[in-house]
Amino acid sequence: MAGILDGLRVVEGSAFVAVPLAGMTLAQMGADVIRFDRLQGGLDSGRWPLAPLGKSLFWAGLNKGKRSIAVDMSRPEGRELITRTITAPGKDAGVFLTNLRVRGWMDYETLSQHRKDLIMVTLLGDRHGRPQVDYTVNPALGIPDITGPEDHEGPVANALPAWDLIAGHTCVSSVLAAERHRLRKGEGQEVTLTLKDIAAATLGHLGMIGDAVLNEAERGKSGNALYGAYGQDFVCADGARIMVIGLTSRQWKGLVSTTDKDAELAALARRTGCDLADEGVRWALRTEITAILAPWFAERSSDEVARAFDKAKLTWSKFRTTKQAVAEDPDLGPENPMFEDLLQEGLGSFPVPGHAADFSALLREPPRPAPVLGANTEEILSEVTGLDDTEIAHLFDRGIVARGNPPEFDTAA
């Protein structure tokens, strides 16, 4: 099936979250993405979570729909193969995506000598060349300081690797922007991004740098409250916890009238001399507002609350674990056209997502599983690298390349 990026070929040398996600996203949009790895698999081949038999669900998730070539890059012949694969001819080829920082044979200066219009997108840790990961960038920028319950003293890390995910998607748009430029101007280039710059820019975009410079107060923790307006979690009579949003005027009015708290909230407004129609006032008075609303939730089951909120078209949700969500929510399974139940070797069967965007000009691309390490070595060497059968056989004989999952190179942890 043709995807929206049909024809585009990207070679990926990567590990961990961001760049594998970028390559996988391009593959799910229809690009031919070739991931190369060492013979024993990449640094991320055993990352958690693992399937019951020990194979990495993480790796399977972030490498869906790619082709895999396994090469011994410690030998010059292996390095030459990768160079030839990255710089292979083709109008829509010559795109290299990486977070491996290898000076010399794998840098832009060297590779672009083999293909002048090469596009190389490199994600680094920070602009000083230091490695950084989501778990170090986040504390350095202050997010853990504003995360967590108001009465909790220490910083609270993100469980979601948000910066990695954002960086991966920024790599995707960088590839597409550079390829657009090449289509028009005929020139390739090096695109350099860093995880820390992506995070720092995002703080700026959200107004947090201006806030830190211009306002004297530190923002502080605000628990599960929606920052800057009203939104709060409440516990219902059955113990279930609900999040409800009063951000826009429509949402706020709907929340007030559904909970029948008009009079008490009007009294709060009179007592404080503040206008609750102002979202900033709702933020400042969130504790008082929550105290007024809480009994309404405490008196009702979460089902009653759900019915009332759906009837009023409020924006709300129920807190649950991922396991509960997967068990209960049809949006997380094959009833949602984005998902398909896939049986994957060594893993088992579970719902696997395709690309989140639905492009109306094409049928939706179904998700394809990740390759076994080296599964496509032979075809890539033939079709892309341009070797003949004798050359390929010789490389296998000498152990410079490997094909799909020989027991000694099994990626299972």
Added chain:
Amino acid sequence: MAGILDGLRVVEGSAFVAVPLAGMTLAQMGADVIRFDRLQGGLDSGRWPLAPLGKSLFWAGLNKGKRSIAVDMSRPEGRELITRTITAPGKDAGVFLTNLRVRGWMDYETLSQHRKDLIMVTLLGDRHGRPQVDYTVNPALGIPDITGPEDHEGPVANALPAWDLIAGHTCVSSVLAAERHRLRKGEGQEVTLTLKDIAAATLGHLGMIGDAVLNEAERGKSGNALYGAYGQDFVCADGARIMVIGLTSRQWKGLVSTTDKDAELAALARRTGCDLADEGVRWALRTEITAILAPWFAERSSDEVARAFDKAKLTWSKFRTTKQAVAEDPDLGPENPMFEDLLQEGLGSFPVPGHAADFSALLREPPRPAPVLGANTEEILSEVTGLDDTEIAHLFDRGIVARGNPPEFDTAA
């Protein structure tokens, strides 16, 4: 200065985080992005954080480099102007990016009658058409359940609107992918995304859906520990808190030798019969490992720790507040070529980020401030919408459009 997306024109009708971020990102890559708003400004015009005089730093951050047109869309003439602006001719125009769900005049079916090859990228809440925000999607998928200290009972929300940010960047790549398709095939299309699908797909990519289906255990909270390997926060003798990563074999060995805990960790391995070279073992034994390492930090100032870790090239960082980070870290100010100190009217002067990617074929685009509401109404009506001076004057006279910041329509909260 020419940006990497030079020539591309995108019309944006949006509010809040994701789609404004998408338009701003395209603008920072050099696209001509026209944001249209009601005469009184969008729903997000007063969003926190605010500058000392009350103007929104959030809005200023997410609308940098765009042009602004203010139109009364409650009147048919206003709706016609927006239609004409979105569907204006030009090979690189005809791209509409929105999260406003307006059936009828502003839907794809209607707009594409005015321009067959229109690209319309729409971000919705969920696939059922319900509104969702970052604060509702996150609890519904289980992230707050795994966030926070191990001994904390309740869910902990993200302070960073990660899903909105990821959705915004996914909109950017959707625009570029659809435009690439149009360049090649001549056809436009509707691209539909939902915040919840983007989040659900991401859980799948990270292996969390497979984990929920295949493994019986719920993941649970793990405080500030790096999931699945070793990474932990430690308090130093001066009270400062440090995050250090032992994810790869190189990082782990470096951490062990720098803290001189080889013997104690070898004893732990013997006692448990486990091999600490396995990242999953480090995860399982993280509490024991942390107990062994903690005294080393408690005996040293954070400066001593920093020197030792830098010398060993470890991946680590210091926890700080955003205010401290902005005050201390040159990566968050004009010493970093991504930032420039900009003086913005009604806000003040502070470091403002440009696009995080550095495209070597072009000079880096400096950040440009957000427009005042309606600042470009006249030029857009003339250059893009194609009206003559008489028609434009008539629209102003009748109050169907407004120009930059008349006092009665000031966006300040």
